[in-house]
Amino acid sequence: MSGRLPDLPKPTAAELEILGVLWQTGPATVRRVHEVLEARKGAGYTTVLKTMQIMADKGLLEREESAKAHVYTPVLRQEDTQRQLVDDLLEKVFGGSASQLVMRALSGRRTSKKEMAEIRRMLDEYEGGKR
Amino acid sequence: MSGRLPDLPKPTAAELEILGVLWQTGPATVRRVHEVLEARKGAGYTTVLKTMQIMADKGLLEREESAKAHVYTPVLRQEDTQRQLVDDLLEKVFGGSASQLVMRALSGRRTSKKEMAEIRRMLDEYEGGKR
DNA sequence: TGACATCTACGAAGGACTTCGTATAGAGTC
DNA sequence: GACTCTATACGAAGTCCTTCGTAGATGTCA
Incomplete structure (x- = not known):
């Protein structure tokens, strides 16, 4: 694709x-x-x-x-650059652990209910689409 | 605290x-x-x-x-440095949108079922504890 | 004490990032 | 054509990052 x-x-x-x-x-x-x-x-x-x-x-x-x-x-779309940079951070700072990264991203700031709901929606979508 | x-x-x-x-x-x-x-x-x-x-x-x-x-x-614990770096990325690359960051982190790599479950567990814990 | 091993201190080189001053070229106007 | 406005091109300075060579200080042991 x-x-x-x-x-x-x-x-x-x-x-x-x-x-x-x-x-x-x-x-x-x-x-x-x-x-x-x-x-x-x-x-x-x-x-x-x-x-x-x-x-x-x-x-x-x-x-x-x-x-x-x-x-x-x-040359690259915003989403591709975002992915490039987040992958780099994931590798160098979190040893590849996405869950650690997510935890740190949430712990650092007050995350709104709306934002949390959006994250859950994405998880559902991601898991649904990937399987 | x-x-x-x-x-x-x-x-x-x-x-x-x-x-x-x-x-x-x-x-x-x-x-x-x-x-x-x-x-x-x-x-x-x-x-x-x-x-x-x-x-x-x-x-x-x-x-x-x-x-x-x-x-x-x-001087800083690993988790504090991780938070510092992820906050920086969040600000500069995702305009502060944590859900965008999470989405990109997941889309860039094959994330295992185990990892996904761990992320959900953290969301539950975070929301439970914060409210 | 003298020789040797172990550490720190210092300085410098090379490269990348950022900023800016100046030079140069083209397009339009009177 | 001469003037002016708008662009690009070029070069250089200052800073930070990374690496390393060399010098100097300290400790050990026969």
Whole structure:
């Protein structure tokens, strides 16, 4: 069903912020990303530009150069990147124990009833679909 | 009930490996940590030494200097560090949505029935205890 | 005491991450 | 064409992370 995913490096903190903007807005120019990040954290224009260029070099973004202002698109979907990062944490910090990870995720914060119900719903769905 | 935790920097990859050894073996000298890490990944002695010194400077480890070979102890328990790291991921990658995180953690890997049951048990326990 | 083993201290190199200043190129306008 | 606006390209600085070589201090034992 699903194709192979390219094996890409883990995005860094600054890169994740840029990806977040692109996932939300869809493919965009440096200018558009910069507008968001300037408002959010005062990022400089060439800083965003440079980072996005590096991301394209790494393969994290694809670049469409036909127009004067290049348009960038994330190569991985948000969910694939989330999975990549959570798997990494699971491995390095929890020795692969998903239940430990879930426990820690819940213990660290007040989790709402709604959130808890949603988690249960997902467990049901996951187990139902997997068997 | 629980006291305040010191606000420490996030351990890096190399630091996490050292913490892993110390959590497992208890307080130890550089030599003992090095023995484990050399077997596991061929780490050099002074590399481990230097990293542990830096960790002590950062406040991640405490150092007992009465003997010639200093003895190092983690300042935070494993569970506190796990919580710190999972909270960080939750914030930066999942926008605070624990249910999303749980879903991604499960979708990325084949999760055993045993593991699933354990997760459900924890949810029950957590909700029971919190209310 | 002298030789040897064991530790710590120090400094430096190489690489990645982040930021930014400056240079350069293209498009539109008068 | 000359000016201006908007982009990209390039390079470099500063910081952190990781690794390691070498020097210096301390302890042991014959």
